[in-house]
Amino acid sequence: MAVERWVQVLRLRVRSLIARDRVDLELDDEFADHRERLIGYYLDRGLSPEAARAAATADMAGFQQRKEECRDMRGVRYIEDLLDDARYALRQFVKNPGFTAVILLVLSLAIGGNAAIFSVAQSVLAPLSIPRADRVVMVWTDAPARNWHQFPASMPDIRDWAANGVFSSIGAFLGDGFNVRLADRTDRVEGLRTSAAFFDALSIAPARGRRFAADDVRGGENADGVLLSDRLWRSLFNGDQEIVGRPVTVDGTIHTVIGVLPPDFPRFGKEELYVLLPPAVEASDARGARSLSVIGRLRDGLGLAAARQRMTEISLDLAKQYPEYDAGLTASLQPVQEAYVQDAQLLLNVLMGAVACVLAVACANIASLLLARGLTRGRELAIRAALGSNRWRLTRQLLTEHVLLALAGGVMSILPAWWGMRFIASYGLDELPNANLSGLSAPVLAFTFGVALVTGVLCGIVPAVLVWTRDLNTILKGTRNVDAGRTPHRIRGSFVVGQLAVTAVLLVIGGLALRSFLHVVTDSPGYNAANVLTLRIALSNGRYSEGPQQAAFFDRVLERARALPGVRAVAATRELPTSDDVHGSGLLFQGKPEPRPEDVPIALTTSVTADYFRTMEIPIAAGRAFERSDTKESTPVAIIDEWTARQYWPGEQAVGKQFKAGRSQPWRTVIGVVGNVEAPVIIRFLKGRIGQVYLPITQDPYPRMTLVVSGAGEPTSLTSSFRTIVHDVDPDQPLFNVQTLDEMRAGGRKMVKLVTSVLTGFALVALLLAVVGLYGTVAYDVGARTREFGLRMSLGAPRSSIMSMVFRGGSVLLLIGVSLGFAGGLASARLVASLLYGIRAADPVTFALVALLLGASGLLAIYFPARRATAIDPVVALRCD
Amino acid sequence: MSRPTDGVQGTLDLLILNILALEPLNGWAIGLRLKQVSRDVLQVSDGSLYPALHKLEQRGWIKADWRPSENNRRAKFYVLTAAGRRQLERENAKWQRLAAAITQVIKLREA
Numbered sequence: 001m002a003v004e005r006w007v008q009v010l011r012l013r014v015r016s017l018i019a020r021d022r023v024d025l026e027l028d029d030e031f032a033d034h035r036e037r038l039i040g041y042y043l044d045r046g047l048s049p050e051a052a053r054a055a056a057t058a059d060m061a062g063f064q065q066r067k068e069e070c071r072d073m074r075g076v077r078y079i080e081d082l083l084d085d086a087r088y089a090l091r092q093f094v095k096n097p098g099f100t101a102v103i104l105l106v107l108s109l110a111i112g113g114n115a116a117i118f119s120v121a122q123s124v125l126a127p128l129s130i131p132r133a134d135r136v137v138m139v140w141t142d143a144p145a146r147n148w149h150q151f152p153a154s155m156p157d158i159r160d161w162a163a164n165g166v167f168s169s170i171g172a173f174l175g176d177g178f179n180v181r182l183a184d185r186t187d188r189v190e191g192l193r194t195s196a197a198f199f200d201a202l203s204i205a206p207a208r209g210r211r212f213a214a215d216d217v218r219g220g221e222n223a224d225g226v227l228l229s230d231r232l233w234r235s236l237f238n239g240d241q242e243i244v245g246r247p248v249t250v251d252g253t254i255h256t257v258i259g260v261l262p263p264d265f266p267r268f269g270k271e272e273l274y275v276l277l278p279p280a281v282e283a284s285d286a287r288g289a290r291s292l293s294v295i296g297r298l299r300d301g302l303g304l305a306a307a308r309q310r311m312t313e314i315s316l317d318l319a320k321q322y323p324e325y326d327a328g329l330t331a332s333l334q335p336v337q338e339a340y341v342q343d344a345q346l347l348l349n350v351l352m353g354a355v356a357c358v359l360a361v362a363c364a365n366i367a368s369l370l371l372a373r374g375l376t377r378g379r380e381l382a383i384r385a386a387l388g389s390n391r392w393r394l395t396r397q398l399l400t401e402h403v404l405l406a407l408a409g410g411v412m413s414i415l416p417a418w419w420g421m422r423f424i425a426s427y428g429l430d431e432l433p434n435a436n437l438s439g440l441s442a443p444v445l446a447f448t449f450g451v452a453l454v455t456g457v458l459c460g461i462v463p464a465v466l467v468w469t470r471d472l473n474t475i476l477k478g479t480r481n482v483d484a485g486r487t488p489h490r491i492r493g494s495f496v497v498g499q500l501a502v503t504a505v506l507l508v509i510g511g512l513a514l515r516s517f518l519h520v521v522t523d524s525p526g527y528n529a530a531n532v533l534t535l536r537i538a539l540s541n542g543r544y545s546e547g548p549q550q551a552a553f554f555d556r557v558l559e560r561a562r563a564l565p566g567v568r569a570v571a572a573t574r575e576l577p578t579s580d581d582v583h584g585s586g587l588l589f590q591g592k593p594e595p596r597p598e599d600v601p602i603a604l605t606t607s608v609t610a611d612y613f614r615t616m617e618i619p620i621a622a623g624r625a626f627e628r629s630d631t632k633e634s635t636p637v638a639i640i641d642e643w644t645a646r647q648y649w650p651g652e653q654a655v656g657k658q659f660k661a662g663r664s665q666p667w668r669t670v671i672g673v674v675g676n677v678e679a680p681v682i683i684r685f686l687k688g689r690i691g692q693v694y695l696p697i698t699q700d701p702y703p704r705m706t707l708v709v710s711g712a713g714e715p716t717s718l719t720s721s722f723r724t725i726v727h728d729v730d731p732d733q734p735l736f737n738v739q740t741l742d743e744m745r746a747g748g749r750k751m752v753k754l755v756t757s758v759l760t761g762f763a764l765v766a767l768l769l770a771v772v773g774l775y776g777t778v779a780y781d782v783g784a785r786t787r788e789f790g791l792r793m794s795l796g797a798p799r800s801s802i803m804s805m806v807f808r809g810g811s812v813l814l815l816i817g818v819s820l821g822f823a824g825g826l827a828s829a830r831l832v833a834s835l836l837y838g839i840r841a842a843d844p845v846t847f848a849l850v851a852l853l854l855g856a857s858g859l860l861a862i863y864f865p866a867r868r869a870t871a872i873d874p875v876v877a878l879r880c881d
Numbered sequence: 882m883s884r885p886t887d888g889v890q891g892t893l894d895l896l897i898l899n900i901l902a903l904e905p906l907n908g909w910a911i912g913l914r915l916k917q918v919s920r921d922v923l924q925v926s927d928g929s930l931y932p933a934l935h936k937l938e939q940r941g942w943i944k945a946d947w948r949p950s951e952n953n954r955r956a957k958f959y960v961l962t963a964a965g966r967r968q969l970e971r972e973n974a975k976w977q978r979l980a981a982a983i984t985q986v987i988k989l990r991e992a
Contacts, residue, residue, distance in 0.1 A: 005941035005964035012939055026945075030908060030957045033950055034927065037909040062928045069932035073939050 016074040027070055031063055081393070085400035092401060100405070103366050106769065107409025109416055110362035111455065113355040113762070115448040116420025116438075121352065123438040124344045128337055129264040131203050137304070138339040139170065139294040139311070142332045145598050150332070153294050154325075156287040160318055161294075161331060162197075166310050170296035171198030172277065175269055175580075177737050180236065181249035187236060188738075191273035195282065199227075201297045202266070209244035209259025212276060223276060225258035226250060232272035233260045250275060251736045252727075266340065267433050268293070278538060280703060287325040288662065291581040295336065308333050319597075324586070324663045328598025343431040350509070350755060350832055351424075354762045357506050359455065361499045361766045365773045367459045368495040370402065399460040406456025410449045414440065417448060427754045462491060489781070496770070496777045497817040503763070503770040504821020504854055505828055510756075510763030511846040512829055512836055517756040519838030520749050526677035527577065528617035532708055532741035533715035534576060535722055537733055539703040547701035548632065553729065554697065554705055558609060560725045566712050569615035572697065572705040574607040577677045578744040579706075585693065589648060590658035590667060603644060603691040604679075605661050607700040613639075613674055615710045621645075623655040623672030626696040630671075636699055638668040644691030645673045661693055668695070708741070715740050755835060767857065770817075775861035778810045782865045789869055790877025799870040806869050810862035818854055822847065893925060893933050895976060898942060898961065898969040905946055905960040908934060934959060942968050 016023050035056050042052035071077070093100040130136055139161060140150040153161075155172065162170045173194040180189045192198075196212035205211070206227060216223050226248065228237065237243055237257075246257045255275070276282075281292075298307050315330040334342075384394060421438045438444075537557075544550045554572045561570045575581055586600035594600075610626045612618075621642055630637050638661065645654035658667045679690065697705070711718050719738055726735050782789075789802050829841040839846070900906065900914045911934070912927045937943045942965035950956035961969070 002964065005962065008944060008962070009939065009941045026957070029955055030931070033907065033954060033956045034909050036950070036952065036954070037907075038927075059927070062926070063931075066928045066931050070935040073932055073935040075939055 013074070013076055016076045017079060020080070023074070024071075027067060031060070031067070035060060081396065082400060085397045086404060088397065089401040089404050093405070099369070103369065103405060104409050104412055106362045106366060107406060107452070107455065108412035109765065110355075110359040110413075111406075111410055111448060111451050112413035112416030113420055114352075114359055114451050115413060115417035115444055116424065117348070117351045117355050118447045119417065119421050119438040119440070119444040120424050120432060121344075121348045122441070122443060124348065124432050125341050128266045128340060129204070129262070130266060130336065133337055134335065135298045136201060136336040137296055137298065137307070137333040138336055139296050140332045140334060141290055142330050143328055143598075144330060145328050146602070150334070152290045152292050153331075154287050154290045155281060155284040155292060157290075157318065157326065157331075158292065158294055161296075161311070161314060164310065164314050165299060166302065166307050166314075167201070167296035168299045169197045169200035170294060171195045171201045172292040172294050173198050173268070174277065174281070174292055175271065176275075177739075178250050178273055178275065179252070179736055179738070180273065181252075182236065189232060189236070189273045190270040191275060192268070192271045193275050193277045193281070195277050198295060201295045203297065204262065204265055206259035207262040209257070211259055212274075216276060223279070224253070224255045225276070226255045227259045227261055227274040228257060229261050229265065229267075229272040229274075230263040252723075252733075266336075268340075269433070270428060280538075287322055288585065289583060291583075296333075304333065304335070323597040327596070327600075340433065344433070346832075346835065347429075347431050347751065347755065350835065351758055353828070354506060354509065354759055357502045358762045358766050359451070361502050361506075361769045361773075363455055363458050364495045364499045364502075365769045366455075367462045368492045368773055368776065370459060371462055371492055371495075395464040398464045399457065402460030403453060403456035406452045406459065407449065409455070410452030413448060413452070414445075417444070424754065424758075427750055429751055429754060431751050489784075492777050492780070493813055496773050496813050497820065499766075499770040499773045500814060500817025500854070500858070501820035501824060503766040504818050504850060505824040506759070506763040506766045507850040507854060508822070508825030508829060508846060509832060510759040511850050512832065512839065512841070512843055513752070513756040513759045515839050515843060515846055516835070516837045517749070517752050520752055523678065523838060525577065525745065526618060526675050527741075528710070529741040529745055531713070531715050532616070532710050533718055533722075534737065534739055534741055534744060535707045535709070535719070535735045536737035537705055537707065537726065537735060539733060544703055550703045551632075551697055551701040553733075554609065554707075556729050557707070557725055558611075560729070561707070561709065561722065564718065564721050564725075566718060568710045568712055569611055570707065570709045571609045571612040571615040572707050573609070573612055574697075574702045574705055576706050576708070576741070576744060577692075578680060578741070578747075580680055582680060584690070585661035585665070586663065587648070587691075587693070588660040588663060601648070601691075603640075603661065603693045605693045605695060605700075607695045607697045607702050607705075609697050612694070612708070615708050616677075617710075618677060619675040621673045621675060622653070623670070625672055625674075626694075630696045631698050636666045636668040637671045637696060639672040639674055639694040640670055641676045641692040642673055643676050643689060644693065645670075647691060661695065706737070752835070752837065767854070771857045771861045774810065774813065774858055775864065777813070778806065778862050779865040779868070781809060782806060782869045785869075786872055786877045789872050790874040793872065794874040794878065802870050802872075803866045806866035807859075807862055810866070811859070814855065814858040814862070818851060818858075821854075822851075825850070893930075894937060895969075895972050897930075897933060897937060898965060898972065901943060901959055901961045902966065902969055905958045907956045907958050911959070937965070941965070 038056040038059060039049075039052045042055045043049065047055060127133070138150075139153065139158075141153045141157070142149050142151065153172070158170065158172050161167070171194060173192045176191055176193050178189050178191050180187050194212070196214050196216055199211035207230065209227075211227065212225060216225060228243070233239060233243060237246075240246070243257050243260060247254050248257055249255070250273070261274075277292075298304070302310075311331040311333060315326070318326040319329060418440060424432070425438060537554075539550055539553060544553060558570055558572060561567060575583060583605050584602040585605045586597070587603050588594055588600065608626070610628055610630075613620060613625045622645075623639070626637070626639065638659070640654060648654075648659075649657055654670050654673055657670050659670070660667055674694070677692065679692075707722070709715065709718055709722070716738075719735075723735055726733055789805075792802065793799070825847070826842060829843075833841040896915060896919070897911060900911055900918070906914065908927075908931060912925070912930050915925055915930070934943070938945060938959070942962060943959045944962050946958040946960045947955050948958050
């Protein structure tokens with residue numbers, strides 16, 4: 001039976017491994033038996049006992065060698081050797097605890113960083129739990145001629161898109177924040193205002209209750225329904241089993257919980273609560289008001305390409321029908337999975353690139369450390385080779401050592417990895433949805449140890465290669481100086497160059513991020529964000545359908561607010577400069593020919609009350625601010641920012657000129673020019689700039705305004721007073737999005753802050769490693785040339801010439817490394833250009849500072865060994881081995 | 882560290898299996914029998930016999946049987962296993978085919 005045979009084979013293999021001593025003893029016994037029979041044979045031949053024994057000994061001279069061959073036959077050599085190597089490696093580590101600790105620390109940080117980013121990427125890029133997600137698309141507005149892409153859409157456009165049979169359902173949504181009151185406690189919850197079709201497009205059934213139905217919208221009895229995320233249900237509502245049908249106060253009005261979403265419901269940001277779009281938005285006919293994100297499910301049987309084709313046709317029709325709003329605009333379809341990760345992609349690429357660079361630097365550093373040690377161990381290896389170890393065996397030994405080291409680093413990296421994940425998740429970035437779900441999952445652990453293994457092999461390959469490339473006999477005979485050889489020196493040199501280059505790239509990218517961040521933080525936004533409270537009011541359509549009613553409401557609120565103690569100034573604006581809801585209008589100028597609709601310059605427009613500029617402390621450069629005398633009946637007026645004034649009336653006085661903000665709008669006279677304000681984040685990512693136009697609320701009223709309050713002290717302390725005022729004017733109008741202006745601005749900067757802290761952190765770690773690497777190489781070189789320097793000095797070479805020799809060698813490495821790094825830095829800076837703010841990718845200041853930093857620390861790293869070289873005592877140096 | 886080349890090694894394996902097919906023997910006796918049957922044509926040193934025996938044992942063709950020796954030590958006897966016997970038949974058949982082919986070639990040249 002073949003099975004029998006394999007049982008025997010397996011039994012012997014296992015026995016050879018675990019009862020190695022007994023198996024060896026048996027071999028001895030077998031040979032002893034052979035010897036006795038051999039002696040008996042010679043005795044029979046008539047030899048004396050002594051002669052017989054001597055003859056047997058002579059015959060069996062080669063048997064010791066045969067023993068080894070017999071052992072080889074056991075087929076477990078590799079495992080045995082591996083265990084031997086591992087034991088040997090462990091002894092090596094224990095003998096050099098400091099060395100081992102340094103390497104483990106570097107490894108664990110580098111591998112841990114990679115594992116953390118991998119884990120975050122894994123949870124962010126995980127497939128969405130949308131049924132047939134490939135049929136679901138985001139529908140964006142594009143203006144190709146202006147190079148504007150993926151803009152939100154307006155409700156009239158969405159209605160026209162929906163009517164054309166491309167989608168089986170198409171829903172709109174809008175990010176918003178809500179104040180949720182439970183008993184006596186109010187929590188602010190991020191959420192979405194959606195149309196009912198939003199959930200139809202996703203086709204995900206709630207875990208409990210129901211989703212919005214089509215007739216919830218039209219003033220149906222359930223128009224006040226809300227859906228909860230699984231997390232919100234568990235946290236705020238304690239997982240109440242009877243939650244469906246419960247009332248909850250959202251933004252001051254009673255709503256009803258109609259359902260709870262499943263835990264894996266895809267999120268577009270940090271939304272936890274879903275409320276229907278206000279009826280005013282649903283019924284809006286403002287075709288130019290593009291603030292809605294759109295998601296649609298393609299009609300069955302319609303392919304993506306065909307759907308795109310159809311949407312282009314529809315867009316052309318709309319452009320013809322409504323040239324004023326839709327000329328030059330097209331609708332683009334983006335698969336939802338792609339939309340979901342596109343913000344994350346660049347960020348993750350940057351982070352992954354950075355950690356990979358750090359790992360590469362760490363690898364090169366460890367390899368050259370090990371190489372240096374490998375050189376001092378050169379003799380040990382040479383002796384072992386001379387004693388019959390073959391080179392494969394030595395190679396395996398070296399690889400085993402390094403892989404073991406790296407695997408230990410992998411184990412130790414788990415802590416930094418975990419910490420890194422938490423750190424990134426703590427930012428709660430919209431750009432990294434689900435980052436909070438990252439953890440030490442099986443794939444992450446597999447990745448960690450995979451990286452560790454590869455690192456170990458990469459680090460070990462170099463010393464192993466030396467075993468092959470170097471003439472071991474020379475080492476045996478040679479002195480330490482000969483021993484140094486040129487090959488390892490060159491390898492170490494190129495390692496240092498590589499480390500310096502990668503470090504320079506990291507420093508450039510980190511420096512650019514840091515400079516961007518400093519710009520974002522310190523650049524004046526053009527207004528005073530300190531101690532300003534913002535509160536949003538959205539007037540319900542029924543009672544305030546007419547512009548004058550809307551203006552009157554805000555007038556009454558502002559008048560009472562001005563009387564509040566602690567209020568310095570108060571005003572209202574349609575949109576804050578920090579808002580991502582942007583309203584653009586085409587500008588037409590009096591006395592200039594009207595361009596084609598798609599070439600009309602666009603400016604952001606907002607309506608403000610008279611005190612807006614005073615409250616925000618936006619300086620008035622020319623003319624005047626709005627006054628109470630600017631009424632619906634008086635001449636239409638506008639205020640523009642300095643950029644717009646210079647752009648459209650260069651070298652002229654803009655005040656007194658006339659323009660229209662939209663073709664159907666009246667001619668307006670510029671009455672004032674105010675300072676530029678920082679554009680919203682969404683605009684900053686566009687190429688080029690956009691001007692800002694302010695209209696008086698009296699002449700361009702709007703039902704949804706944000707109050708801005710400049711207070712003397714802590715701005716949030718005014719919140720309850722404002723609630724009272726608004727409640728007194730009309731108890732049905734809730735206040736929401738209550739935040740300080742500083743908080744609003746910070747929200748837009750979080751990503752820059754995360755990128756900056758991660759990148760600069762990594763860059764500094766790399767700098768440290770690279771400088772230590774340079775130091776080590778130069779120091780080793782000086783050590784190896786002790787005799788040469790001693791000789792030179794005894795022949796009269798001045799110490800300064802020794803110093804400059806060392807500096808020359810080191811600075812060549814430094815120069816090549818930094819030059820290569822700058823080339824790489826220029827190339828990679830372009831890749832991250834869209835993450836930068838306020839500076840160009842080829843920012844000369846950053847490059848200069850990086851050159852200075854790297855150059856200075858590099859020269860310092862060369863200086864110490866150079867000084868040691870000059871301190872060599874020629875007599876001692878010449879006598880040394 | 883020189884080892885018999887594959888051809889000789891293969892032949893040695895075949896001879897050992899054939900010898901053990903008659904009766905279990907210890908290493909020493911196998912060496913003697915080898916010299917007898919090959920009439921000293923095959924120069925197999927006792928030393929190179931043992932790695933070959935260990936290899937065959939590790940492959941499961943033969944197995945060890947420890948018996949007391951004449952002077953009360955233990956001696957390792959090798960026994961052909963069932964798998965070894967089948968292997969022997971295969972190897973013999975192969976060898977005979979090869980030998981026949983070579984004979985044929987030699988006859989052709991002689992003719």
